[in-house]
Amino acid sequence: MKLKHAFIIAIAIFIYSMMASSAHAGKVYKWTDENGTIHYGDKRPEGTKTETLKVESNSSAPRPSLEEQLNNLEEKEEKENLVKQEQEQAKEAQEQNKLRCNQAKNNLQTIENNARIRIEENGELRYMTPEEIAKKKEDMNKVIEEACNQN
Numbered sequence: 001m002k003l004k005h006a007f008i009i010a011i012a013i014f015i016y017s018m019m020a021s022s023a024h025a026g027k028v029y030k031w032t033d034e035n036g037t038i039h040y041g042d043k044r045p046e047g048t049k050t051e052t053l054k055v056e057s058n059s060s061a062p063r064p065s066l067e068e069q070l071n072n073l074e075e076k077e078e079k080e081n082l083v084k085q086e087q088e089q090a091k092e093a094q095e096q097n098k099l100r101c102n103q104a105k106n107n108l109q110t111i112e113n114n115a116r117i118r119i120e121e122n123g124e125l126r127y128m129t130p131e132e133i134a135k136k137k138e139d140m141n142k143v144i145e146e147a148c149n150q151n
Contacts, residue, residue: 028053094150101148108140 029050032038044050064072111117117128117136128136 028055097147097150101144104140104143104147108137108144111137111140 028040028042029044030038030040030053031045031048031050033048039045040053111133117133118125119128
């Protein structure tokens with residue numbers, strides 16, 4: 001008999017502790033059936049005298065309201081969108097640098113492979129001087145150094 005009683009008390013304590021540790025507090029009812037067994041539940045049984053137990057949450061922080069949760073969600077989505085935009089912009093900049101790098105390499109190759117280079121100036125064609133060609137090579141090497149080393 002004592003063992004049965006201890007077992008019932010142990011089960012009751014376990015159930016009560018499980019209910020007390022839940023995140024949301026609700027009504028918990030306690031009642032004794034015709035056999036003397038103590039029961040706990042969230043629904044009141046019909047035709048039985050019950051005792052309402054006070055169950056408190058173990059949570060130390062108050063739960064945010066729905067409006068606060070919605071605001072937090074909107075802020076999170078906004079931050080994610082900003083990060084996504086920044087990543088897309090960085091990707092576009094990288095692609096532009098790659099194009100710029102390839103164009104500069106092609107221009108440098110053209111300059112190095114041709115002894116005489118014609119340009120249009122004021123509607124007329126003329127050949128570049130050796131000094132202008134050297135300056136163009138120097139400019140293309142700077143562009144290559146800047147654009148190609150960022151990829």
